[in-house]
Amino acid sequence: MNTRLIYGIAKSLLLARWRQTLVAAVGVAFSIAMFITLLGFMNGLNDLLDGLILNRTPHVRLYNEIKPSENQPVNAAAEYQDSYNFISSVKSGISRQEIYNSGPILQAVKDDARVLGATPKLTAQVFFNEGTIEITGVINGVDVEEESRLFNFRDYVTAGNAIDAKNVANSIILGKGLADILVADIGDVVQVTTIQGERIPLKVVGYFQSGIQEIDKVQSYASISTTQKLLGKPANYITDIQVKLHELDMAPAVAKEYEQLFDIDAEDIQTANAQFETGSSVRSIISYAVGIVLLIVAGFGIFNILNMMIYEKMDSIAILKATGFSGNDVNRIFLLIALSIGFFGGLVGLLFGFVFSIIIDNIPFDTAALPTIKTYPINYNPMFYFIGASFSLITTYFAGFFPARKASKVDPVEIIRGK
Amino acid sequence: MHDIILEAKQISKEFHDPVTVQVLTDISFSVQKGEFVSVIGKSGSGKSTLLYILSTMDTDYQGKLLLDQELMTGRSDVELARVRNEKIGFVFQFHYLLNEFTVLENVMLPGMKLAKYSAQEVEHRAMERLGMLGIGHLAKNKAYKISGGEKQRVAIARALINDPLILMGDEPTGNLDVRNSEIVFEIFKELTEVHNQTLLIVTHDQSFAERSGRIIEMEDGRIIRS
Numbered sequence: 134m135n136t137r138l139i140y141g142i143a144k145s146l147l148l149a150r151w152r153q154t155l156v157a158a159v160g161v162a163f164s165i166a167m168f169i170t171l172l173g174f175m176n177g178l179n180d181l182l183d184g185l186i187l188n189r190t191p192h193v194r195l196y197n198e199i200k201p202s203e204n205q206p207v208n209a210a211a212e213y214q215d216s217y218n219f220i221s222s223v224k225s226g227i228s229r230q231e232i233y234n235s236g237p238i239l240q241a242v243k244d245d246a247r248v249l250g251a252t253p254k255l256t257a258q259v260f261f262n263e264g265t266i267e268i269t270g271v272i273n274g275v276d277v278e279e280e281s282r283l284f285n286f287r288d289y290v291t292a293g294n295a296i297d298a299k300n301v302a303n304s305i306i307l308g309k310g311l312a313d314i315l316v317a318d319i320g321d322v323v324q325v326t327t328i329q330g331e332r333i334p335l336k337v338v339g340y341f342q343s344g345i346q347e348i349d350k351v352q353s354y355a356s357i358s359t360t361q362k363l364l365g366k367p368a369n370y371i372t373d374i375q376v377k378l379h380e381l382d383m384a385p386a387v388a389k390e391y392e393q394l395f396d397i398d399a400e401d402i403q404t405a406n407a408q409f410e411t412g413s414s415v416r417s418i419i420s421y422a423v424g425i426v427l428l429i430v431a432g433f434g435i436f437n438i439l440n441m442m443i444y445e446k447m448d449s450i451a452i453l454k455a456t457g458f459s460g461n462d463v464n465r466i467f468l469l470i471a472l473s474i475g476f477f478g479g480l481v482g483l484l485f486g487f488v489f490s491i492i493i494d495n496i497p498f499d500t501a502a503l504p505t506i507k508t509y510p511i512n513y514n515p516m517f518y519f520i521g522a523s524f525s526l527i528t529t530y531f532a533g534f535f536p537a538r539k540a541s542k543v544d545p546v547e548i549i550r551g552k
Numbered sequence: 553m554h555d556i557i558l559e560a561k562q563i564s565k566e567f568h569d570p571v572t573v574q575v576l577t578d579i580s581f582s583v584q585k586g587e588f589v590s591v592i593g594k595s596g597s598g599k600s601t602l603l604y605i606l607s608t609m610d611t612d613y614q615g616k617l618l619l620d621q622e623l624m625t626g627r628s629d630v631e632l633a634r635v636r637n638e639k640i641g642f643v644f645q646f647h648y649l650l651n652e653f654t655v656l657e658n659v660m661l662p663g664m665k666l667a668k669y670s671a672q673e674v675e676h677r678a679m680e681r682l683g684m685l686g687i688g689h690l691a692k693n694k695a696y697k698i699s700g701g702e703k704q705r706v707a708i709a710r711a712l713i714n715d716p717l718i719l720m721g722d723e724p725t726g727n728l729d730v731r732n733s734e735i736v737f738e739i740f741k742e743l744t745e746v747h748n749q750t751l752l753i754v755t756h757d758q759s760f761a762e763r764s765g766r767i768i769e770m771e772d773g774r775i776i777r778s
Contacts, residue, residue, distance in 0.1 A: 452649075455609060457633050459634075460629055549722070
């Protein structure tokens with residue numbers, strides 16, 4: 134009963150000065166809308182930039198690194214056990230890039246519950262022949278279907294059909310930059326010379342565009358069997374196993390475990406791309422800071438308006454107190470006013486933030502570097518909306534706190550006698 | 553045999569700003585049920601100060617105040633607010649109606665706060681009082697759209713909504729012309745004679761005071777006639 138009465142009074146006071154109320158609410162709505170839009174856009178951009186590298190990078194990469202043995206024979210010799218051995222001009226031994234026992238390892242990794250998928254890969258250094266000019270390049274032998282499923286390979290094939298690399302014998306998907314240099318259209322045949330000196334014609338079935346020019350100038354893709362043929366290797370020859378996990382954060386632990394388990398080199402994504410995380414978090418912090426500053430400014434607006442309202446309504450406060458409303462009741466009335474401005478302003482702000490996000494999401498954003506992106510990226514994470522809503526209530530609460538306390542302390546005698 | 557409604561025991565008050573001034577000295581008196589008491593005195597005699605102490609709004613005094621034979625001195629704000637709501641009705645020189653509300657809502661407000669009756673009953677009681685004061689037809693008007701005399705009558709209706717033990721007035725006719733003053737006086741007269749309402753009115757209107765049941769005259773913070 135009492136609560137409803139207080140609601141009623143707060144509502145009447147709010148509506149009596151609806152223009153001021155509107156200005157205050159618009160302030161909150163605007164800042165919340167900007168907060169949502171800014172965060173959505175910034176995080177969309179973050180996702181895009183991260184995706185550029187991270188989505189295509191395996192979470193854990195298993196490979197054999199060519200490096201000198203850490204256990205040189207002299208260390209094993211019994212007579213030099215207690216001495217400190219200096220060895221100069223250490224060379225890498227005869228080690229192979231090939232992953233030993235690759236079939237069972239691949240199977241074991243695929244059976245791991247933490248693993249989303251694993252796909253083999255091998256790379257071949259080649260020369261592309263353009264008349265008399267030789268251009269160095271790399272051919273990645275990949276399982277096209279798995280590569281598409283795990284690393285969005287198909288999205289980056291901008292012309293032609295990715296699956297043709299598997300279905301058409303002796304075919305290749307060229308990087309866009311490389312194709313431009315070679316002046317090779319889809320359907321053309323390019324001459325490839327391997328390091329061993331063999332010259333093999335490959336048919337171009339598509340273009341590949343990663344968004345990073347330097348990569349597109351050297352990289353190209355073919356099926357695993359084509360690449361093995363190119364290198365003159367048997368069907369079990371692979372150099373990398375790329376693993377994608379369910380949880381990105383588990384990569385370092387899994388990498389360490391596989392390194393032990395399979396006696397192989399393993400690199401996790403965090404180590405390989407540490408700089409991306411830093412960039413993302415800095416951008417997030419900036420957008421949060423801007424959003425919060427906007428809200429605080431709106432909070433001061435509410436504070437001002439409530440203060441003015443209290444001076445204006447001094448008489449009303451005095452008579453409410455004289456007729457039996459306690460300081461607490463008056464306090465609640467003004468807090469309620471502040472919170473309803475925050476609530477409704479925030480609600481409208483969330484709505485507008487969403488609308489702005491949709492608008493930005495539909496603005497065309499065509500850039501040659503990002504073939505899969507057609508419009509500006511937006512992240513619609515519900516968390517931003519939740520944070521925005523909580524913040525609008527928290528700031529308006531604090532904005533209302535001091536004026537409300539002041540109102541509750543109004544001495545009715547002073548007001549009434551002053552007349 | 554009368555019941556004592558209000559009793560002041562040795563009430564004193566000092567103002568400390570800017571220098572200490574004794575405003576009230578050793579005020580003791582009591583008001584019986586059904587009495588119509590006027591407090592008169594020159595400007596600065598402390599009559600309004602006394603009224604605000606008696607009304608429980610001013611708590612900064614020495615001495616004891618009893619309302620309905622209960623001690624009011626030293627109670628918390630919340631308790632005193634409740635007492636004011638339930639047992640004391642106020643009429644001030646200025647009407648203090650809330651402009652955002654209608655006449656009816658203004659009258660209902662203390663009743664709704666008390667929450668002793670349902671909203672319908674409070675509305676019915678408010679209409680009853682407005683009718684009694686001859687302003688029932690204004691009930692749906694906004695408070696700022698009625699005349700000064702009417703506003704004061706609305707304020708009286710508001711003061712009566714919770715059937716207070718005592719109705720206190722601080723110069724209730726001070727802002728009104730002769731005709732409206734007369735109307736307000738007649739209302740008070742009727743309240744005390746017909747409804748046995750206890751009234752304590754501070755006024756400087758000599759003719760008003762002389763027609764009331766009892767006069768308390770003050771000078772320099774003391775009662776000189778009671």
